[in-house]
Amino acid sequence: MDGFIAWFQSHGAHLDNSSLGIVDFPLSEGRRGAIALKDIPECHTLFTVPRGLTLSTRTSQLPKRFGVDAWQKAGLHKGWVGLILCMMWEQANGSSSRWRGYLGKDPKTLPDEFDTPMFWGEDDLAELKGTSVVEKLGKADAEVDYTTKLLPAVKSRPDLFLPNDLSTYYSLGVYHIMGSRILSRSFVVEKWNGDEDEDDAAGTAGNISMESAMDVDEKDPNQDPDRVGHEEDSEDEDEDEDDPSDVAMVPMADILNARYQTENAKLFYEKDVLKMVSTRPIKSGEQIWNTYGDLPNAELLRRYGHVDILPLPSGGSGNPADVVEIKADLIVSVISSFLEAVKGDQAKERIDWWLEAGGEDIFVLDHDFEVPPAMISFTKLLLLSEKEWEKARKKSTPPKPKLEGALYDILISTIERRFADYPTTLETDRACPTGSLPLNKRQALIVRIGEKDILRGNLQKLKTLKETDSIRSAQGSNKRKAALSDSSSKGKRIRR
Numbered sequence: 001m002d003g004f005i006a007w008f009q010s011h012g013a014h015l016d017n018s019s020l021g022i023v024d025f026p027l028s029e030g031r032r033g034a035i036a037l038k039d040i041p042e043c044h045t046l047f048t049v050p051r052g053l054t055l056s057t058r059t060s061q062l063p064k065r066f067g068v069d070a071w072q073k074a075g076l077h078k079g080w081v082g083l084i085l086c087m088m089w090e091q092a093n094g095s096s097s098r099w100r101g102y103l104g105k106d107p108k109t110l111p112d113e114f115d116t117p118m119f120w121g122e123d124d125l126a127e128l129k130g131t132s133v134v135e136k137l138g139k140a141d142a143e144v145d146y147t148t149k150l151l152p153a154v155k156s157r158p159d160l161f162l163p164n165d166l167s168t169y170y171s172l173g174v175y176h177i178m179g180s181r182i183l184s185r186s187f188v189v190e191k192w193n194g195d196e197d198e199d200d201a202a203g204t205a206g207n208i209s210m211e212s213a214m215d216v217d218e219k220d221p222n223q224d225p226d227r228v229g230h231e232e233d234s235e236d237e238d239e240d241e242d243d244p245s246d247v248a249m250v251p252m253a254d255i256l257n258a259r260y261q262t263e264n265a266k267l268f269y270e271k272d273v274l275k276m277v278s279t280r281p282i283k284s285g286e287q288i289w290n291t292y293g294d295l296p297n298a299e300l301l302r303r304y305g306h307v308d309i310l311p312l313p314s315g316g317s318g319n320p321a322d323v324v325e326i327k328a329d330l331i332v333s334v335i336s337s338f339l340e341a342v343k344g345d346q347a348k349e350r351i352d353w354w355l356e357a358g359g360e361d362i363f364v365l366d367h368d369f370e371v372p373p374a375m376i377s378f379t380k381l382l383l384l385s386e387k388e389w390e391k392a393r394k395k396s397t398p399p400k401p402k403l404e405g406a407l408y409d410i411l412i413s414t415i416e417r418r419f420a421d422y423p424t425t426l427e428t429d430r431a432c433p434t435g436s437l438p439l440n441k442r443q444a445l446i447v448r449i450g451e452k453d454i455l456r457g458n459l460q461k462l463k464t465l466k467e468t469d470s471i472r473s474a475q476g477s478n479k480r481k482a483a484l485s486d487s488s489s490k491g492k493r494i495r496r
């Protein structure tokens with residue numbers, strides 16, 4: 001890494017190399033990462049990166065050279081396609097690129113190969129059936145962007161993109177590599193507040209559908225220590241993701257690995273620089289971790305190509321951040337098989353109303369084993385009688401999320417049907433000898449088991465609640481009967 005560090009420092013960046021060392025970990029632990037070379041106190045700046053050294057559609061000269069209007073006309077201001085093209089172009093420019101020490105082959109700091117499912121064959125992808133990974137891969141959409149936006153843009157400017165470079169630097173294969181580098185290593189770097197005059201060469205319009213990796217905090221914790229570790233970032237992140245020109249590659253910051261709830265360093269931004277600052281004291285020899293958010297294994301695998309395994313609150317091991325998605329469609333389908341009444345137009349009317357009011361169409365189960373209130377409310381909405389539905393619509397209030405009656409059976413069936421999306425059972429998966437499996441199959445198995453554990457936990461809890469509820473209502477009705485017969489006999493006595 002000496003060549004990379006020399007390049008980094010010669011471009012206005014600062015590295016405290018008495019505190020941070022770059023080392024190689026085993027493949028299973030993420031290859032390269034950073035460790036503390038001595039005890040590091042909280043709020044210590046490990047390195048600073050000038051904004052100009054981050055690589056984005058704002059900092060690369062390409063959008064300007066291409067022409068801002070032409071850039072937008074070609075659709076390069078939406079999603080990641082513009083940044084991918086900038087990275088390809090900077091790489092093709094070799095030693096004349098400002099990022100030669102970052103994108104070049106020597107020194108080599110960015111990977112050309114990934115363990116992410118984007119690069120898996122059909123056989124390995126089949127192991128992920130039932131998980132949310134496959135439909136979120138977006139490979140086909142990415143390829144459409146390549147064919148309809150990037151390639152025509154490249155071919156339209158042979159002065160910028162040499163025709164001889166097409167197969168080396170602008171191929172579909174390189175496009176996927178650059179996309180995966182962004183997915184696993186990019187940060188969302190907002191403009192400095194009040195920096196109105198900053199030259200935003202690429203423009204800001206457009207939506208992006210893909211998410212980027214890590215977040216950056218606004219202030220240096222040395223100036224505002226209270227902000228360190230606060231959880232308000234995810235909200236900001238969603239807003240930031242709306243502006244593709246905020247997505248940036250940040251040399252050095254992307255060397256830090258991540259693990260569930262171990263973050264001890266975070267990137268903060270100032271007017272001219274980004275700073276990686278320790279958010280906890282770090283002991284000499286400890287790894288320096290930067291969070292990617294505590295993500296479920298399905299997301300870790302899709303974006304980064306690894307999974308987390310830790311002790312779980314309910315016992316056993318897995319990723320405590322795991323979740324299972326249940327589509328509203330599945331509930332509709334389960335209910336229609338239970339009851340004729342909510343089929344067709346009637347259900348559609350209620351679903352449209354729910355969605356228009358901002359209701360979710362995907363419900364997320366997690367290790368709490370609590371059915372999400374929105375899922376209960378949505379299910380109840382479909383079960384309302386015509387009269388109740390009219391009342392709810394008039395009052396603009398969805399049903400209260402209280403578990404009762406037919407809901408138990410419908411939710412239990414929904415979870416059982418969700419289980420059937422996976423080709424294997426939890427028991428079969430558990431019996432698999434993980435140690436002997438190749439990496440992709442092993443990671444897919446861990447994702448599957450994690451999701452099925454959550455389904456199993458939710459199913460068992462629902463069954464227990466149903467039983468308790470029916471015992472309680474049976475007791476209640478017995479008491480009511482006893483009270484009735486008591487009061488009626490008392491009545492008789494009085495009459496006598």
Ligand SMILES: C[S@@+](CC[C@H](N)C(=O)[O-])C[C@H]1O[C@@H](n2cnc3c(N)ncnc32)[C@H](O)[C@@H]1O
Pocket residue numbers: 027028029030031032033109111184185253254255256257258259303304305306307
């Ligand atoms: C931001 S980069 C970190 C630097 C990276 N290790 C490298 O060698 O360049 C993120 C990538 O590191 C790896 N990684 C990070 N944390 C990991 C972990 N806890 N276990 C395994 N791999 C990890 C994954 O390959 C991920 O895509």
